[in-house]
Amino acid sequence: DTAVSQTPKYLVTQMGNDKSIKCEQNLGHDTMYWYKQDSKKFLKIMFSYNNKELIINETVPNRFSPKSPDKAHLNLHINSLELGDSAVYFCASSQGWVGGSNQPQHFGDGTRLSIL
Amino acid sequence: EDKVVQSPLSLVVHEGDTVTLNCSYEVTNFRSLLWYKQEKKAPTFLFMLTSSGIEKKSGRLSSILDKKELFSILNITATQTGDSAIYLCAVAPRNQFYFGTGTSLTVIP
Numbered sequence: 586d587t588a589v590s591q592t593p594k595y596l597v598t599q600m601g602n603d604k605s606i607k608c609e610q611n612l613g614h615d616t617m618y619w620y621k622q623d624s625k626k627f628l629k630i631m632f633s634y635n636n637k638e639l640i641i642n643e644t645v646p647n648r649f650s651p652k653s654p655d656k657a658h659l660n661l662h663i664n665s666l667e668l669g670d671s672a673v674y675f676c677a678s679s680q681g682w683v684g685g686s687n688q689p690q691h692f693g694d695g696t697r698l699s700i701l
Numbered sequence: 702e703d704k705v706v707q708s709p710l711s712l713v714v715h716e717g718d719t720v721t722l723n724c725s726y727e728v729t730n731f732r733s734l735l736w737y738k739q740e741k742k743a744p745t746f747l748f749m750l751t752s753s754g755i756e757k758k759s760g761r762l763s764s765i766l767d768k769k770e771l772f773s774i775l776n777i778t779a780t781q782t783g784d785s786a787i788y789l790c791a792v793a794p795r796n797q798f799y800f801g802t803g804t805s806l807t808v809i810p
Contacts, residue, residue, distance in 0.1 A: 618798075625802070626787055626802075626805075627802055628800040628803075629800065630797075630800075633796075633798070640796055641796055641797065641798070675743060682793075683793060683798065684732045684733045684735075684795075685732050685733065685793070689746035689749070690735075690746055692743035692744050692745070694743050695742060695743055
C-alpha cells in the first residue's frame with residue numbers, strides 16, 4: 586500500500602499551460618505539505634495544510650494554488666507555467682506539524698515537471 | 702534571514718570509513734532539527750532532535766544537536782555502499798520549515 590501517492594509521476598508540458606498535481610495520503614495524517622526541489626536538489630517548502638486549513642504559504646507566485654478538499658488530499662494547481670517551474674514537486678504528510686510533533690514526515694515519490 | 706548550511710557539500714569515502722556530516726543553522730524560534738536521507742526518489746526520515754546533547758541512534762547512524770552553538774552532526778560508522786545518498790538537514794521554527802543544501806555522500810567499495 587502506497588502511503589503518500591502523487592500523480593502524475595512525470596509531467597511534460599508547454600509554457601503557458603495550466604496543470605495540476607494530485608496528492609493523496611492513506612495514513613490518517615492531519616497535516617500535508619508541498620515542496621519544490623530544484624535541479625541542484627535544494628528542497629523548499631511551498632505550502633502546508635493542517636486539517637484542510639492553510640498554515641504555511643511561502644513566497645511562491647500566486648500562479649500556484651493548493652487545494653485541500655479533505656484531510657487526505659492536497660492538490661497543487663499551477664497556472665501559466667513558466668520555464669522556472671521545472672522541478673520535482675514532492676507532497677508529504679505527517680500527524681501534527683512535523684517540527685513539533687516528533688512524528689516523521691512521509692514523502693510521496695515526487696512529480697517531475699518539465700516545461701518546454 | 703533564517704538559513705541552514707550543510708557541510709561538506711559532497712563527500713567520497715571507502716566502505717568501512719566513518720563519516721561526519723555537519724548542519725549549522727540560524728533561525729528564530731527554533732523548535733527542532735531533522736535529518737533525512739534521499740536516494741533516488743523521496744527523502745526518508747532519519748532523526749528528529751529537539752534537545753541539546755542527547756544522542757539519537759539508529760544502527761550505524763547517530764546524531765546530536767548543540768543548541769548553544771547552533772549545529773548538529775550526523776555520524777555514519779562502517780559505511781556501506783547503500784549509504785550513498787544525499788543527506789538533508791532541516792530546521793523547523795514555529796510553523797516554518799527550512800532545508801539545507803544537502804551533503805552528497807558516495808561510498809565506494
